Amino acid sequence: MSVRGAGRPPVVAGWVRTRLRSAPGAAVAFAVLVAVTACLAAALPLAVDRYGDAGLRRALEVAGPSRTTVQLFATDDGMLVPQEIQEADLRWDAVRGAYTELLGPAGRSLPLDRDQSAYGVRTTDPVPVADPVELARPSALPPQLHLVAQNDLAGHSRLRAGRLPKAPDGTGATAPSVEAAVTAETAGKLNIAVGSVLRVPGPRRAPLTVRVTGVVDPLAPREAYWSTSPVLRSPHLRTVPDDPARSVYWVGALLLPPDAAPAILATGLPERYWNLAPDASALPAHDLPRLTSAVASLEAGPLLQQARAAVSPGVEADTALDEVFGEYGALRTAIGSLVAVAAFGTGTVAAVVLLMAGGLAADRRRAELTLLRARGASLRGLAARLLAETAVVAVPAAALGLTAALLLIPGARPAYAVAAAGAVAVVACAALPLRAVAAHRAVRVHAAREDVAATRPSRRRTVAELTLVAVAVGAVVALRTRGVSDGEEASGDALVSLAPVLVGMIAALVLVRLHPLPLRALAGPAGRLRGVVGPLSLARASRASGSAVLPLLALLTALTTAAFGGSVLTGVADARDDAALLSVGADARLEGVPELPPGLDERVRRAPGVEDVTAVAVAQYAQPRDGRLAVPVAAVDPAGYAALARHTDIGAFDADRLVAPADAGVLPALGSPEVAERYGTRPFRMGLGDGVFVSVRIVEVRERTPAVTGQEFLVVDRSGVPGGSARPTTLLVTGDRPDGHALREAADGDARVQLRAEEHARYADSPLQSGAERVYAAAVAAGAGYAVLALLLTLLRAAPGRAALLARLRTMGLTRAQGRRLLVLESLPQALLAAAGGTVTAWAAIRLLSPGIDLTTIAVSASSSPAGRAVLRTDPVSLLVPALAVLALAVGIAAAQAWWSGRAGSVRELRAGDAR
Structure with a gap:
């Protein structure tokens, strides 16, 4: 076939057409x-x-x-730079030109959203504005305002009242007045309206008069234009530093027209800024190293040096x-x-x-x-x-x-x-x-003839198998050593991904070698049996193909992957359940600020799905008398709270140990290990607020408790807590899927409602997690499908011989029932080998990988979880179900083949030359 006649066309095409037809x-x-x-x-x-x-x-x-926005800013020292130069730098053409210089190099390295990127001039620090007196003044302190001149206010807002501010040409640092706009939220919280006149003090000059000409609504308040500095759209309360009374004041922003930027010089030391917002839709996840390098270059690298050379040596960058x-x-x-x-x-x-x-x-x-x-x-x-x-x-x-x-x-x-x-x-x-x-x-x-029980593998095959086993064992040992002995996580190593395949390869080669041994051992005793089906099925199993490594490797790898995947998905679900339960403390949680209204617990009990309600008074910042760190204290009813702890399996304890003494002396307390280590078993005083103090002594130690999250807490009997400190602040609800809508209606805005189911869904609400889980489940399902196909191919390979055998045996008196039993028993050895080997291999792979795999990140999208580290554990269902499915499928196919052979007849199988 390798030689063609002179001048003859190639015969490959003809061969292909003939074979396909x-x-x-x-x-x-x-x-x-x-x-x-x-x-x-x-x-x-x-x-x-x-x-x-x-x-x-x-x-x-x-x-x-x-x-996420890269913020570049430049502040010139007013003591060293003449005012004329500062004013020239703040002119809008200069600020816009610098933005153009920065946008080009940065945009080539990091995709930017040009519509949401912004630039302008602002005050370095907010300026206190005491005039007019109508401005909102919590704690009797005047608000502090930023003066901000940012580009394209009209394009990013909708006018609600008045008109947008304007500035005459040539407005400079000595301008006596400017116009400004405020957002609707700023106007409402600071009591500012169209026509309000604010006087902003400045050093070494008369106050700058700011007339509010308009109130605007941001078009996209959560986007970078408004939210890089959230004070632009929403004022916030700030606490006075080192103030025992914790006095607060408002901090907001006045939006000036761009041409009025030089006037900000009158209020102190302004700064120019350029906010470069990344375009999230154009950031490819696979290119993360390059993107990270680009951000580093903007923060403190070549791109920052280019910005300083183009704009000012004082340009700095800030971003997270x-x-x-x-x-x-x-x-x-x-x-x-x-x-x-x-x-x-x-x-x-x-x-x-x-x-x-x-x-x-x-x-x-x-x-x-x-x-x-x-x-x-x-x-x-x-x-x-x-x-x-x-x-x-x-x-x-x-x-x-x-x-x-x-x-x-x-x-x-x-x-x-x-x-x-x-x-x-x-x-x-x-x-x-x-x-x-x-x-x-x-x-x-x-x-x-290939005979699994009689054929001896060649030396070449033995050497090849030993080489593969040695390589696989070495890789597995290296993975185990690196993942356990060195204390490193092996999750990022390719060996983790290959571990099930490596273990499956080892198991397949070993099982193929061991498979003939029991068949040889059973051959003698089976020959002395009286029936024909048992010895014949064993003989047929012994005459199976000796090259069964590939089918067995397919089945073992598929079973291992399926069991591993099932264990991963089960572990992720369990970790989310535990994290959600510990975050909420029950099936639902209602928290009031500062306390719950009377009668709320009764309204909550009537909500659908609610079985029990436990009221708790939590003092989050209880202060020990010795001045140490604050410790949250939960005042509870011991009996009801102990029942809740048992129901949720969070720090169960004996209620009698927590009952307050009749003389209202030292209260027994349940404490966390950290608090118990700090105070031991001696009594100590705790201040619960409003001048209320109690003496407590830790009698029980638990790592967690339903009412309080965190590593430090105390739980005491509420009947021993005096005054208003015993009034409930939290309701812990148990039941069969409490209705969140009904609970929020019952709370009527007086309490914040948390549901365990919603918390669980929040942990899973990540495209990265949910997408990975879908891909994982699809891969496992595809592997199971290919495993079934491998089993079908194995049985299909032996189907003609089985059909011919049944046809001959029926001519000798074999019944249909005996034929079914024969084919089922013949297929059992390999099916049992695959099922048992797959179960053991999957168990070994999970045990091997569990120390190096942390499921916390895939479960809760964070490096830590309220429930602690989520590790991989064997799931009995995931181990046994795939193995039993292989057995059931093998038996079912054999029985179906026996039925079909009996139904079709025996003429074709007995034709000369058809039997093998």
């Missing part, structure tokens, strides 16, 4: 398998990019513009965007390593199935290929024709799968999807030629 069903099935596999492989990187980008956008949204990127990157790395476990496992199973499909095709055509080799076909020519035959089917199918993935999940990086689909096509094309070349290296007429 002879088995169109097999070609179509192979094309469907390749297309689905290519689609799944191409969809994985696209889905990872998609949820990664969405997670980065959510991280920026949660952080807010005040943290690098911290946001770092937090997101740590979360993405932790989640990505877990997703990679499922991806590697499913990818291995899919590759094994493709190889098995090629092996099945090679076995089906063994006689044909043997005959061709006997007639002089070369290995190279045979491999080339088989490669062309499979490529004609596999390459278009892979392209179709790639196209489907790109249409279903449009992504920014199709190159990775193309590479994944190409890898599938390469494996699919190479499977049949490689298997054929391996099976027909030597020219022979009759193939030797």
